[in-house]
Amino acid sequence: MGRLLPTTPYRGTRDFLPSEMSVRQQVFHRLYDAIERFGFVRYDGPILESAEIYEAKSGQEIADQQLYSLTDRGDRRLALRPEMTPSVARMIAGNAGQLQFPVRWYSHVICHRYERPQRGRMREHLQINVDIFGSDSVNCEIEIFELIHDMMSAVGATRDMWVLRVGDRALLESILTDVVGVPADRLQATTSLIDRWAKSSPEQLVADAGALGIDEKQFGLLDDVLNSGSAVLERVSDEARERSMLARVLKSSAADLITFDPFIVRGLQYYTGTVFEVFDQHPKNNRSLFGGGRYEDLAGLFTTKRIPGIGFGMGDVTLHDFLEGHGLLPTPRAEVDVVVIPLSPDLATDSRIVAHDLRQSGTRVSTPLEPRKLSKELARSDASGARVAVIIAPDEWERGMVAVRDLTSHEQTEVSAADVVAEVNKLLRC
Amino acid sequence: MGRLLPTTPYRGTRDFLPSEMSVRQQVFHRLYDAIERFGFVRYDGPILESAEIYEAKSGQEIADQQLYSLTDRGDRRLALRPEMTPSVARMIAGNAGQLQFPVRWYSHVICHRYERPQRGRMREHLQINVDIFGSDSVNCEIEIFELIHDMMSAVGATRDMWVLRVGDRALLESILTDVVGVPADRLQATTSLIDRWAKSSPEQLVADAGALGIDEKQFGLLDDVLNSGSAVLERVSDEARERSMLARVLKSSAADLITFDPFIVRGLQYYTGTVFEVFDQHPKNNRSLFGGGRYEDLAGLFTTKRIPGIGFGMGDVTLHDFLEGHGLLPTPRAEVDVVVIPLSPDLATDSRIVAHDLRQSGTRVSTPLEPRKLSKELARSDASGARVAVIIAPDEWERGMVAVRDLTSHEQTEVSAADVVAEVNKLLRC
Structure with missing residues (x-):
């Protein structure tokens, strides 16, 4: 070198x-x-x-x-x-x-x-x-x-x-x-x-x-x-x-x-x-x-x-x-609106599908490239300016459910996978 | 030279x-x-x-x-x-x-x-x-x-x-x-x-x-x-x-x-x-x-x-x-949405005010720089892709009215000057 x-x-x-x-x-x-x-x-x-x-x-x-x-x-x-x-x-x-x-x-x-x-x-x-x-x-x-x-x-x-x-x-x-x-x-x-x-x-x-x-x-x-x-x-x-x-x-x-x-x-x-x-x-x-x-x-x-x-x-x-x-420079825009986090590597494909559906609705969505603990992933999401996290956990996913977390209020609700796009966009419009 | x-x-x-x-x-x-x-x-x-x-x-x-x-x-x-x-x-x-x-x-x-x-x-x-x-x-x-x-x-x-x-x-x-x-x-x-x-x-x-x-x-x-x-x-x-x-x-x-x-x-x-x-x-x-x-x-x-x-x-x-x-090139965007045309040079200032109000509502508006006959101005507006013309004529303006012309249907209606922004935006949303 x-x-x-x-x-x-x-x-x-x-x-x-x-x-x-x-x-x-x-x-x-x-x-x-x-x-x-x-x-x-x-x-x-x-x-x-x-x-x-x-x-x-x-x-x-x-x-x-x-x-x-x-x-x-x-x-x-x-x-x-x-x-x-x-x-x-x-x-x-x-x-x-x-x-x-x-x-x-x-x-x-x-x-x-x-x-x-x-x-x-x-x-x-x-x-x-x-x-x-x-x-x-x-x-x-x-x-x-x-x-x-x-x-x-x-x-x-x-x-x-x-x-x-x-x-x-x-x-x-x-x-x-x-x-x-x-x-x-x-x-x-x-x-x-x-x-x-x-x-x-x-x-x-x-x-x-x-x-x-x-x-x-x-x-x-x-x-x-x-x-x-x-x-x-x-x-x-x-x-x-x-x-x-x-x-x-x-x-x-x-x-x-x-x-x-x-x-x-x-x-x-x-x-x-x-x-x-x-x-x-x-x-x-x-x-x-x-x-x-x-x-x-x-x-x-x-x-x-x-x-x-x-x-x-x-x-x-x-x-x-x-x-x-004059203090007029705008603040940098958030990198993404939403993060979709699978809690197990087996759920990577399902996460990609959820992320894809959200993108189709016009939302900016990222999914983790490297496996990380949920707490680290949420901290990183916060730093990127994301406002919502969709968390996909094995048991809930089995039942057709995902967790939608408001990263501002930290409130988290369980929603049906079929409703996730509507729920996320409702939170983003707030 | x-x-x-x-x-x-x-x-x-x-x-x-x-x-x-x-x-x-x-x-x-x-x-x-x-x-x-x-x-x-x-x-x-x-x-x-x-x-x-x-x-x-x-x-x-x-x-x-x-x-x-x-x-x-x-x-x-x-x-x-x-x-x-x-x-x-x-x-x-x-x-x-x-x-x-x-x-x-x-x-x-x-x-x-x-x-x-x-x-x-x-x-x-x-x-x-x-x-x-x-x-x-x-x-x-x-x-x-x-x-x-x-x-x-x-x-x-x-x-x-x-x-x-x-x-x-x-x-x-x-x-x-x-x-x-x-x-x-x-x-x-x-x-x-x-x-x-x-x-x-x-x-x-x-x-x-x-x-x-x-x-x-x-x-x-x-x-x-x-x-x-x-x-x-x-x-x-x-x-x-x-x-x-x-x-x-x-x-x-x-x-x-x-x-x-x-x-x-x-x-x-x-x-x-x-x-x-x-x-x-x-x-x-x-x-x-x-x-x-x-x-x-x-x-x-x-x-x-x-x-x-x-x-x-x-x-x-x-x-x-x-x-x-593959025939996928988009068509060029229209140059403006609306043209505001004064029918007399005395109305230039009033036209500028109407155009300004329309711009404030997010519309792209042009006003003529050179005096031209209305028919020529409308032909030019058509060529620029404008969808609406607002025509300001001396007598109507005196009464607080302007003409709003849909350049697609060629329908023209007289509206109150106070309503022109709302009327134009209604036509543009059609």
């Missing part, structure tokens, strides 16, 4: 033991359910994609430093998808001819990024992606915002625990151009500066702004408009306001779903209008949980057909931290 | 459009349900693993030719997992101290193998893995065979459509040694020969056997015992028969679950006793669907603790072909 190999998973990836998996599945099933109630349909795509779709679109940081790439034996350059958007753009473009736009699609996929693992960030993570493709209507924004509220409710979060902050890249450009007077060729750099606003010192901001040709007076104006809340909407042109989806949401009955925040710009290249992020309001964890935005044309890499859309991706690592921080 | 990129997925991988995904999910949810009814609990693990765990255990074919491997920026040699067994062995070994053996675990994971894509074989596929760890009892074999029957039933397959063929590597060794007289150092080569039996011509078999030192008389004996069905069990020693799990299953009431087949040996190195395969009985597709076996010691790479077990892996590609061949 050689050296033993380590049992820890590769750095930045996770094992999910059954109890952890049960928590994960309960959370995600609630989210799937909330999403499907809006008529979103689930799709899936490959983990391996051609590397060039990320090099072309995801931004240099991802392509240069974060991509897990490889070359297959046929010399194709591949990557483990770092995000789902390029894949879904490819799928939408490839099937545009037979799709009835707008479509509501969602997925739940594994993504890989080579990053330093830290709180809220892993190298392998799961991400729910939700998108509406093929509509320029503000109804899309409103629906996405409503959906986020329903998803947060579905996992037990109340409105005091989080906030949905929404910005608008197009509107921000109008503010920068019309109000502050930033020249067109400095718009993108100024947007980056705004993205860093909360993380930088005022001195640093003034200096960085100066380097962009924004003088102190302009900087004061910029600081003022960014911090004036929705009043800033009155200072841009009617046309800019009319074009902005965000401004229209703020005028609608859906305004109370969101908090206007011009500092939200998000890094990804493809967002063109509305951009949003959900923040944890926990005093010790005031972080961005997830976010998304509107893209003027998603699938330009793959098709000449213009396909606008809006969507977001929700990662499982930050979500788990959020739920844990 | 540059050259457009192709919209096809990487060779050997698949996109799942929503209708395909719905079929896949229905099939797999039935399987999960069948598995969980036996008390198996789901786990998950990473796609990226250290390459050495495959080089050490999965056999040379996988490690040398089929592994997708890469080196990360920290110079770690990684692989996309080609199968789940090494990962689960790692997890079981790492958590052996806190697990109460035996445990029943299952997973549903993505695996990658670099192979030539062909019918039943993809480079990226999904695999259900089911294992019992930590028991030497024949009850494990019986439970796994029962579970396979329940899983096949769960997806609609009847007993005429498939057969569960079971062999036993230890028993086969006894047959080869005691009955045919194969020397110990030729046992593995003879087992490989038996694995190729059905695919080779009789002349080839005789020649290959000769090369192994098996003369014509011995070859005749071998051919005879392999084809004598369970009668061969009478020709091995009592001790070999007593040690064989398969022989014990064949003597039990579970014998009718399986077909004894000494030709089943399976290629993977880690199987040591019982080995089994499920075959499609379709005359045009008489292929192996999936299989598994017993391992004397699964986790020897990771721990000195002996952990025996039995399990199997079921791939989604062959399963899909099987279901398709």
